Amino acid sequence: MIETALQICVAAVAVSMLLCTWRLWRGPTAPDRILAIDTLYINVVALVILLGLTWQTELLFEAALIVAMLGFVSTVALARFITRGDVIE
């Protein structure tokens, strides 16, 4: 039961990552692209956790935590670069 649910979830997350990639490629403005990257990061966290459950390994949770932190830092850096013209003043 859980294996089937995991497969369906991996497929759904993959589809949503494709949608994010479409917005990243198409996005008319820069904030749209930043939003697409942020959502892509959240989906990557979910995908890493789902793959960790599928392969029954504990190692991937640390990877998910690091991906989440990198996602936040990169979003903040990109948004500040647009707002202030500089990341660290």
Place this chain on the structure above:
Amino acid sequence: MNLTPDVWLEALAALLLLVGAVFLLVGALGMVRFRDFFMRLHAPTKASTLGLGGVLLASMLIQALRGQWSIHEMLITFFIFLTAPVSANLMAKAALHLRVDSKAGHQPVDQAKAEAKAAVKRRG
């Protein structure tokens, strides 16, 4: 079919997984389908965060069922729940700074201007 508590817990975990994945999918779909940036900002920052929360909750449950109970999925959940509003706020500030086009119009401002004009006309 034997209905031990484990079966129900597995069903709950599978349900949480599916709900989380559906929320993630809806968030991405909203980001693709909405018309302007400020509408698009809504969908992923709320739905995707909830979806990730559901997936992480299901992950904790599944690990507990496998006998490897741990709390560190909670760490990711708290981190995402804390940082998602901050990054959404910063993105909205960036969009306001760039004066990104909004489809919502400026009806409150227009209405206030019209009322001020009517007041001037009444007085003069």
